[in-house]
Amino acid sequence: MSDRTLRVRKHALAAATVAAVSCVAASAYAADRVNLAALANAQQNDEFIVKHRDGTAARSNAATLQNALNTVSSSFSGKGHALGLKHVRRTSIGADVVRASRKLDRVEAESLMRQIAADPSVEYVEPNARMTAFFTPDDTRFGEQWGYTDADAGINASQAWDVSTGTGVVVAVIDTGIVSHSDLNANIIGGYDFITDATAARDSNGRDSNPADQGDWFVGSDCGVTYNSNSSWHGTHVAGTIAAVTNNAKGVSGTAYNAKVVPVRVLGRCGGTLADIADAITWASGGTVSGIPANPNPAEVINMSLGGSGACGSTYQAAIDGAVSRGVTVVVAAGNNNGNASNARPANCTGVITVGAVDSAGARSVWSSTQKSNYGTVVDVAAPGSNILSTLNAGTTTPGAESYASYGGTSMATPHVAGVVALLQAKATTPKTPAEIETLLKNTVKPFPSTPDQLIGAGIVDAKAALDALGGGNPNPGTQTYSNGTDYNIPDNNTTGVSSSIAVSGRTGNAPSNASVSINVIHPYKGDLIVDLIAPDGSVYNLHNRTGSSGDNVSGTFTVNLSSETLNGSWKLRAADRAAQDVGRIDTWSVTF
Structure with a gap:
């Protein structure tokens, strides 16, 4: 049976897999509900604010909420250390403060927040960031x-x-x-x-x-x-x-x-x-x-x-x-x-x-x-x-x-x-x-x-x-993660494709030889796709080149040698669909260096 026939059959089965499609759609929008920018202001985090949607079981039942937290903590893939999550209290706006059993660095905190937001009942998640008063001197003028x-x-x-x-x-x-x-x-x-x-x-x-x-x-x-x-x-x-x-x-x-x-x-x-x-x-x-x-x-x-x-x-x-x-x-x-x-x-x-x-x-x-x-x-x-x-x-x-x-x-x-x-x-x-x-x-x-x-x-x-x-706002400026969670639709059978940009500024020197690029490109047939990382100077680093004859999405983390590239500038993820029939989108991506 040809790959193209398999694809037609797969499309015919789509109506019978509504639940699976719903899960994909929910995860596709998870990035929009995760406030990663706040992670820049603390080296470690152990408290997070999680808001569940009105009418969901976790919003109305404390036991259901704790069960959801237990599910996340049991599957959390941190740095090889167990993690517990505990509900602390509900805020006046209906969001819940949850506390991890240990301090998490920026990478672990981002991973945990994304796992929490993958639940479609979660409206948003962000660190319970600490605020301080801006110093205002008492000089009279x-x-x-x-x-x-x-x-x-x-x-x-x-x-x-x-x-x-x-x-x-x-x-x-x-x-x-x-x-x-x-x-x-x-x-x-x-x-x-x-x-x-x-x-x-x-x-x-x-x-x-x-x-x-x-x-x-x-x-x-x-x-x-x-x-x-x-x-x-x-x-x-x-x-x-x-x-x-x-x-x-x-x-x-x-x-x-x-x-x-x-x-x-x-x-x-x-x-x-x-x-x-x-x-x-x-x-x-x-x-x-x-x-x-x-x-x-x-x-x-x-x-x-x-x-x-x-x-x-x-x-x-x-x-x-x-x-x-x-x-x-x-x-x-x-x-x-x-x-x-x-x-x-x-x-x-x-x-x-x-x-x-x-x-x-x-x-x-x-x-x-x-x-x-x-x-x-x-x-x-x-x-x-x-x-x-x-x-x-x-x-x-x-x-x-x-x-x-x-x-x-x-x-x-x-x-x-x-x-x-x-x-x-x-x-x-x-x-x-x-x-x-x-x-x-x-x-x-x-x-x-x-x-x-x-x-x-x-x-x-x-x-x-x-x-x-x-390093005044981020105590570890040597490693930062930059993300774009906006959806970009990929044109069908189009060589130019579509790009999602991330602006990097305030850094010095070149990118490292082990930069980490995480991508989630939603598409029903990844064999159609070419996915590239484009550096600010236009240099192209291929991440995926039409491999795989079947299977949905191009997702994962890639280690890329970017040591010849200046850190600052506009970095782009470009996805091009090189065959007719299926369409998809760039869902979210991030680069860490």
Whole structure:
């Protein structure tokens, strides 16, 4: 008897196998009733919430419910260990809390939840996840710091602080120096004044160990411009955004408020010189500068909210290369001239993280008709840079009373990112390289609310998402399971077939050589099907190629060597039906790596 005849007979018997078909249909939709996303927030789970449908026996009878749980636990295929399931209580919404007899890791928990959901009477199942309060500091002006919490353009700092606060990380702020401020002083350590010109430094002695900001005010004719300027206290404002003392019932909060700031003074009257800034980069990162004592507090992060026009140049690049070689992440401002940042330095230097600015609507920051955030392909990420409140000083020339004020510029966006880098390094079990930090930030950005009028990076930095990818939300980021439970109908006798996609982001490096791909493709004749896994770069890995002359469905777990593939991107499962008569669907699939 031919295979095709067998298939015709099998179809004729279908009406007599309603119960079997019902079971297949029930399992086909099980994935839609399993909340796997919640597994990312806990390393182990032992309690689950199970909701049975109204009118089912398990919903109305406690003994029936326990019997159903016993059936699942007796057939549970975990890691070779027995498992018991016990009904704990019924919730106000009619769902039941059930507890396993031991802690389950993510893989076991997913398997158990799928087995529970295979029962057609189950409406849904999810972990009984533990929630915590997001830390909200009591700083009196925290509510004005939109850059931390704004839904459209904030960096999700409040959520990030439940994971990391920057403890143990040193950030060097290469800027105008520092003025005393009670909302900042406790987080300031060491520092140095690298301004060689005593006149520009205004301290009469050129370079010294005192990074105090003497004021950068000037008369236009002194600096070759047509305007005068009061002192900016720029370095103090930047430092406050990074590490203002937090939860002290006053003032503002810092992005990484338990980090320490080393102020490095390079900007005085009329700015600062390239040679001085290059030496400051070297010293701040733990390198040697002739005639200057070694930095007792080498930085893991350098913030440079400064710049000028022109190509990066050999001096800048050499200093930055040295810092990067010592494992220091260098974060720089894109500039405010409404131009391409490829013409601004150090924004255009290699090895730095270049930061553009957004306002509270998530749009490219505009400060005047001529001052807007620089843009272009050298800009890596964006961060809040309009109306940013931080620590300051009221003196117009020399230091006066401490104060707070709002500034705008990519100078203000940059310390948000430097602070997030400090959060990441504080959380990392081993320090991340500058390249790893850059990749992590780019892969976890918050999308712009609308497409910016010019390119200002991959998106808006998201501190919590970056920490989650590092391991803040998932303590075992090295192994994660990504799933798609949406049904995709497979066209009959069609070479193109249909694809189901899974987006992977926030990961670093390549996929492993033993990636696990689990699939459930519903089809009455698997000999018709070709099923492939397609990597983000388009590489095809065949999982099933028309094998088997009879039998329903292509289901199972495949181990695939994906070591040549980058983890991040869109992974696809493609199923093509290469013969006429039968149709099916991609029911659910997942990939673990």
